[in-house]
Amino acid sequence: MSITKKDIIHVADLARLGLNDEETIKYEKELNDVLNFMEKLNELNTDDVEPTSHVLDIHNVFRSDVVEDSLDVEDVLANAPDRDEDYFKVPSIL
Amino acid sequence: MNNKYEVVIGLEVHVELKTATKIFCGCKTTFGGDPNTHVCPICLGLPGVLPVVNEKVVEYGVRTGLAINAKVPNYSKFDRKNYYYPDLTKNFQTSQFDLPICENGYLDIEVDGVVKRIGITRAHMEEDAGKLVHSGKTISSSNSSNVDYNRVGVPLLEIVSEPDIRSSEEAKAYVEALKMILTYIDVSDCKMEEGSIRADANVSIRLIGAKEFGTRTETKNLNSLKALQKAIEYEVERQTEVIEDGGVIEQETRTWDDEQGITLSMRSKADAHDYRYFPEPDLPPIILTDEYIDNIRRLLPELPEARKKRLIEMDSLSVYDANLVIAEKFLADFYDEVRKSIDDPKLIVNYLMGDYYRELVAVGLDFSSSPVSTKDFSELLKLLQEKTISGKIAKEIIPLMVKDGKSPKVIVEEKGLVQISDTGAIEAIIAEVVAANPKAVDDYKNGKGNSIGFLVGQVMKASKGKANPGIVNELLKSVLDK
Numbered sequence: 001m002s003i004t005k006k007d008i009i010h011v012a013d014l015a016r017l018g019l020n021d022e023e024t025i026k027y028e029k030e031l032n033d034v035l036n037f038m039e040k041l042n043e044l045n046t047d048d049v050e051p052t053s054h055v056l057d058i059h060n061v062f063r064s065d066v067v068e069d070s071l072d073v074e075d076v077l078a079n080a081p082d083r084d085e086d087y088f089k090v091p092s093i094l
Numbered sequence: 095m096n097n098k099y100e101v102v103i104g105l106e107v108h109v110e111l112k113t114a115t116k117i118f119c120g121c122k123t124t125f126g127g128d129p130n131t132h133v134c135p136i137c138l139g140l141p142g143v144l145p146v147v148n149e150k151v152v153e154y155g156v157r158t159g160l161a162i163n164a165k166v167p168n169y170s171k172f173d174r175k176n177y178y179y180p181d182l183t184k185n186f187q188t189s190q191f192d193l194p195i196c197e198n199g200y201l202d203i204e205v206d207g208v209v210k211r212i213g214i215t216r217a218h219m220e221e222d223a224g225k226l227v228h229s230g231k232t233i234s235s236s237n238s239s240n241v242d243y244n245r246v247g248v249p250l251l252e253i254v255s256e257p258d259i260r261s262s263e264e265a266k267a268y269v270e271a272l273k274m275i276l277t278y279i280d281v282s283d284c285k286m287e288e289g290s291i292r293a294d295a296n297v298s299i300r301l302i303g304a305k306e307f308g309t310r311t312e313t314k315n316l317n318s319l320k321a322l323q324k325a326i327e328y329e330v331e332r333q334t335e336v337i338e339d340g341g342v343i344e345q346e347t348r349t350w351d352d353e354q355g356i357t358l359s360m361r362s363k364a365d366a367h368d369y370r371y372f373p374e375p376d377l378p379p380i381i382l383t384d385e386y387i388d389n390i391r392r393l394l395p396e397l398p399e400a401r402k403k404r405l406i407e408m409d410s411l412s413v414y415d416a417n418l419v420i421a422e423k424f425l426a427d428f429y430d431e432v433r434k435s436i437d438d439p440k441l442i443v444n445y446l447m448g449d450y451y452r453e454l455v456a457v458g459l460d461f462s463s464s465p466v467s468t469k470d471f472s473e474l475l476k477l478l479q480e481k482t483i484s485g486k487i488a489k490e491i492i493p494l495m496v497k498d499g500k501s502p503k504v505i506v507e508e509k510g511l512v513q514i515s516d517t518g519a520i521e522a523i524i525a526e527v528v529a530a531n532p533k534a535v536d537d538y539k540n541g542k543g544n545s546i547g548f549l550v551g552q553v554m555k556a557s558k559g560k561a562n563p564g565i566v567n568e569l570l571k572s573v574l575d576k
Contacts, residue, residue, distance in 0.1 A: 016178055053379055086128060
């Protein structure tokens, strides 16, 4: 399996990244290198290995349903690019 | 609708779980509140934070799975669903992709007396998104949006049905049945008006007899049963028209405009779902032992269907009456409690759904907000059964009970409403009435049997409604027939 220029443009578009021609060529090569490396790993026989969905061998990390303090609204909005009273203000999307 | 076509509907129902805190942080889940006051670095998705799963969400997820006849696997995990929209700050929603908390369930629904089984593909846990307040009149005409992130991270269970639903009525019945179960097992308030249960409808049509499904559209965020039904009906009509005109249905997401009563296209096909799910690295997997699952199963309350069956079989209620009683868990529990001391199921239902319910509606209350306790309600029925009061007096007492939560016994004593069953006292009244109405007495004696009704009425009136009507009838007859 290899990645084409079309895939690069599609993935960049999904990630809201604008790539120029030069960058597109560069990432096409780099991502193909990554995939080739994966192919290499695929050569290993993993028949007896359980699929991993998490890198650490831990499970069931839970918290109890107890309310904790929330942030002060001024702290919440401190980094907002724009605000309207106590709301985050964003450009209309649709 | 054109009857050449069959409608195929699948529903995704989003249910807000009634935990005290959010799914991955300790912020409260209370509805409303000043904007952006129920948020913290975790639900705001600030860099470097570590979400931790609320154990109650897992418990409620399992409980729901068991109640909708689903399988609860031992292994489950969270995934990131990537998309750009300002309702979440992280550019992904933490959800579950290939290993959800439950799978393969079903619900039985009833439409026009026909029972039908609707398959449930899965139910998965996820975080709710924030609320966008649009400044313009509609989404498309506004220049900017205001965002309130209070709702971000409120735990949701998304319950996905199989495309087994064939009409807007079935869709409504399915959501109602689901709502009822979720309220019974106490995992959600199911307040549609507060958005704690919302549906997305996947709708397509196909020629009757066709094997393949038609192309479907998804209409989002239907937050009332009426909107759900109307949106489905609109989509069916729209799709029929497009196809009849030789057009093609586009797979797309649509939104319901309640004011105009139409669905509108939201996202084009070019933007089709490409969520690039991958396992959430911040949340280790969930492993549930059989013991844990069985424990939750053991603690499940009696579900609506089982309850209905019991009321029909054990209490000999009609299907109609049983449906009325189980419609609300509070009412069903109320009935059961009263039933412990009153051995007349039909009497209980008649008063609950009759005079009592009418009074509640008249004063703007419902069963759960009424001050009348099961104890007082049972006492009222006892007074009736013992013939201390008549039905007519009960009608007078009920509004007083509802008004200030007083016990019926106290009301009866205070107002002197005890029914007169003392034959001596009733005979005295009858003698007066007979003397005052010679014409009616003559009519009766001349064979006009129905004039006795008038005389009974006069006796009841003279006793201010307190005379026992059965005894009045009996005594009056014996006096007149002498």
